[in-house]
Amino acid sequence: MAVTTRSLTLPAALLILVLFPLFGSSFYVGLLTRILILAIFAMSLDLLIGYTGLVSFGHAAFFGIGGYALAIAFQDATTIHLWQALPLSLAAALAALVVGWISIRTSGIYFIMITLAFGQMFFYYFFESPRYGGDDGIFLFFKPVLMIGTESILNLENENTFYYFALGCLVTGYLLLAMILRAPFGKVITAIKANEHRVRALGYSINRYKLVSFVIAGTLAGLAGFLEGAHSGYVNPSYMSWHSSGIAIAIAIVVLGGMGTLYGPIVGAFIVVLLQDFLPSLTEHWQLLFGGIVISVALFLPRGATSLLPRILSRRQTTRPDSPPPEDGPREPADG
Amino acid sequence: MADTILRTDHLSKSFGGLVAASNVSLDFERGQVHAVIGPNGAGKTTLINLLSGDLQPDDGSILFNGKHITHLPPDRISQLGIGRSYQKTNIFNEFSCYENCWVAAQSRLKTSMRFFRPASRLKTVRERAEKALELCGLSRRCDTRAAAMSYGEQRQLEIGMMLATEPELLLLDEPLAGMGSEESRRVIELLRRLAENHTLILIEHDMDAVFAIAEKLTVMVNGRVLETGTVEQIRNSRAVQDVYLGEEEADG
Ligand SMILES: Nc1ncnc2c1ncn2[C@@H]1O[C@H](COP(=O)(O)OP(=O)(O)OP(=O)(O)O)[C@@H](O)[C@H]1O
Ligand SMILES: [Mg+2]
Numbered sequence: 001m002a003v004t005t006r007s008l009t010l011p012a013a014l015l016i017l018v019l020f021p022l023f024g025s026s027f028y029v030g031l032l033t034r035i036l037i038l039a040i041f042a043m044s045l046d047l048l049i050g051y052t053g054l055v056s057f058g059h060a061a062f063f064g065i066g067g068y069a070l071a072i073a074f075q076d077a078t079t080i081h082l083w084q085a086l087p088l089s090l091a092a093a094l095a096a097l098v099v100g101w102i103s104i105r106t107s108g109i110y111f112i113m114i115t116l117a118f119g120q121m122f123f124y125y126f127f128e129s130p131r132y133g134g135d136d137g138i139f140l141f142f143k144p145v146l147m148i149g150t151e152s153i154l155n156l157e158n159e160n161t162f163y164y165f166a167l168g169c170l171v172t173g174y175l176l177l178a179m180i181l182r183a184p185f186g187k188v189i190t191a192i193k194a195n196e197h198r199v200r201a202l203g204y205s206i207n208r209y210k211l212v213s214f215v216i217a218g219t220l221a222g223l224a225g226f227l228e229g230a231h232s233g234y235v236n237p238s239y240m241s242w243h244s245s246g247i248a249i250a251i252a253i254v255v256l257g258g259m260g261t262l263y264g265p266i267v268g269a270f271i272v273v274l275l276q277d278f279l280p281s282l283t284e285h286w287q288l289l290f291g292g293i294v295i296s297v298a299l300f301l302p303r304g305a306t307s308l309l310p311r312i313l314s315r316r317q318t319t320r321p322d323s324p325p326p327e328d329g330p331r332e333p334a335d336g
Numbered sequence: 337m338a339d340t341i342l343r344t345d346h347l348s349k350s351f352g353g354l355v356a357a358s359n360v361s362l363d364f365e366r367g368q369v370h371a372v373i374g375p376n377g378a379g380k381t382t383l384i385n386l387l388s389g390d391l392q393p394d395d396g397s398i399l400f401n402g403k404h405i406t407h408l409p410p411d412r413i414s415q416l417g418i419g420r421s422y423q424k425t426n427i428f429n430e431f432s433c434y435e436n437c438w439v440a441a442q443s444r445l446k447t448s449m450r451f452f453r454p455a456s457r458l459k460t461v462r463e464r465a466e467k468a469l470e471l472c473g474l475s476r477r478c479d480t481r482a483a484a485m486s487y488g489e490q491r492q493l494e495i496g497m498m499l500a501t502e503p504e505l506l507l508l509d510e511p512l513a514g515m516g517s518e519e520s521r522r523v524i525e526l527l528r529r530l531a532e533n534h535t536l537i538l539i540e541h542d543m544d545a546v547f548a549i550a551e552k553l554t555v556m557v558n559g560r561v562l563e564t565g566t567v568e569q570i571r572n573s574r575a576v577q578d579v580y581l582g583e584e585e586a587d588g
Contacts, residue, residue, distance in 0.1 A: 184445060188442070195428050203415045
């Protein structure tokens with residue numbers, strides 16, 4: 001049941017996204033690009049929180065590092081070659097390797113605190129570094145292009161091209177994560193989330209699996225930061241801050257959309273960005289309202305907004321109570 | 337000369353001021369069922385935890401197949417061929433019965449750092465998981481969520497997961513605790529079958545079961561080994577009757 005729901009919903013949603021630039025104005029294409037980028041970031045956080053059980057409060061640092069790597073390398077360049085720039089988001093992988101190597105030695109609240117501390121360290125480093133623009137950050141006046149010889153085959157200067165590029169990154173990221181979650185590696189990390197003590201007793205050196213998961217998530221976050229930097233044309237420390245645009249919002253996205261699903265955070269990114277654009281026109285205390293919505297979802301829909309969809313659809317079909325959750329693929333939450 | 341699979345040498349562990357295991361020196365013979373009995377709080381679980389690496393000893397050493405395994409982490413010990421089950425059920429509650437055994441069976445791959453092909457295509461793992469489920473008597477419950485099973489079935493799963501790692505030496509911490517008589521009978525039958533080609537270290541309060549399957553017995557009291565011997569020797573030991581068997585009978 002849930003399989004058919006998903007196997008229809010996802011391609012349908014993708015089709016709408018693919019066709020969108022044909023109808024939407026360039027303002028909305030830009031807004032949607034922002035959402036897609038945020039969705040990549042939130043999805044990477046879901047790998048940690050929703051699948052591995054690592055509640056990292058420092059994840060925004062890798063987003064920021066992805067952006068800064070691009071900005072620092074190309075701040076004076078007049079052409080940004082995509083094939084030179086894209087590998088720079090691997091700087092985030094390197095940072096995640098170091099931060100992860102230290103952090104995964106702790107667990108529970110200590111893990112949260114140590115990742116938060118690392119996140120703050122990165123934030124203040126860039127905040128207080130005059131070389132990298134400090135508080136103001138770095139501006140980029142060009143967008144990356146992919147050229148063969150002198151022929152440009154992918155110019156992100158074009159809003160629609162950027163949109164499709166971001167969409168391609170999101171879809172690729174989704175498929176890659178879905179693949180590794182189905183693979184033996186994915187079985188181990190979901191088991192670690194469920195009961196890490198037993199996983200260890202069964203013979204797995206759990207720290208390695210946690211570290212690899214941390215690095216994969218960090219790399220994807222770096223890619224998102226890279227895209228955000230390239231898209232908005234500036235990179236500043238707020239990328240890494242733990243409140244404004246950083247980790248708190250990302251966690252809200254994962255919770256709103258439904259964690260441990262991969263597609264939940266994508267939906268969550270839409271909900272959050274649209275709320276952020278829409279709520280301020282209602283009241284100047286919109287943040288209060290926003291917080292209230294997040295809390296309500298966490299309380300009443302612990303599996304997130306996307307858990308509503310199968311329920312609505314299944315009500316229309318003849319309801320089969322307690323049909324077992326399908327195996328395979330991004331884990332469908334067992335119905336409680 | 338007896339073939340020793342596991343030897344502990346003056347193994348000690350205390351929690352704060354409480355000495356839970358004190359100078360435990362034991363030899364476990366390959367192929368035998370060696371039961372460890374003793375009153376509550378005697379340190380039996382502590383001993384198992386030390387052997388499996390869940391706890392680090394304060395003092396003493398452990399040799400498995402002649403190699404030092406003292407201070408190795410639990411995952412390394414498991415990979416060497418020592419499997420354990422827990423007294424307090426320790427399973428993946430939200431996973432199906434089959435998935436529980438799957439995770440256990442997959443641990444015998446050279447590595448699970450494999451990212452490309454779906455795990456479900458791994459035939460060897462599937463067969464191992466299915467065999468373990470069949471052994472522990474849960475084949476029919478494959479798709480049932482572990483949390484939704486009866487307590488006795490969860491205890492069976494606990495054993496199944498251990499078996500799916502295909503250990504050579506099994507550490508069983510009260511496998512029968514909380515089981516109904518029918519389930520108990522089946523598990524005793526299973527243990528007897530496993531005993532044919534495994535070494536078992538069995539902690540159990542059910543004396544009938546112990547006398548039925550154990551070849552050797554160790555009695556622990558207050559963290560110390562009181563006596564080790566054959567079933568007959570222990571049955572007839574004055575000291576043991578005083579501190580342990582007598583007490584059992586007094587309880588009814
Ligand atoms: N992690 C721990 N921290 C502190 N004390 C502990 C810990 N584990 C065990 N103990 C204590 O050590 C002593 C031995 O406990 P252990 O669990 O080994 O006994 P046992 O023989 O398995 O008893 P039972 O038959 O009740 O399972 C007990 O007094 C117990 O309270
Ligand atoms: Mg015990």
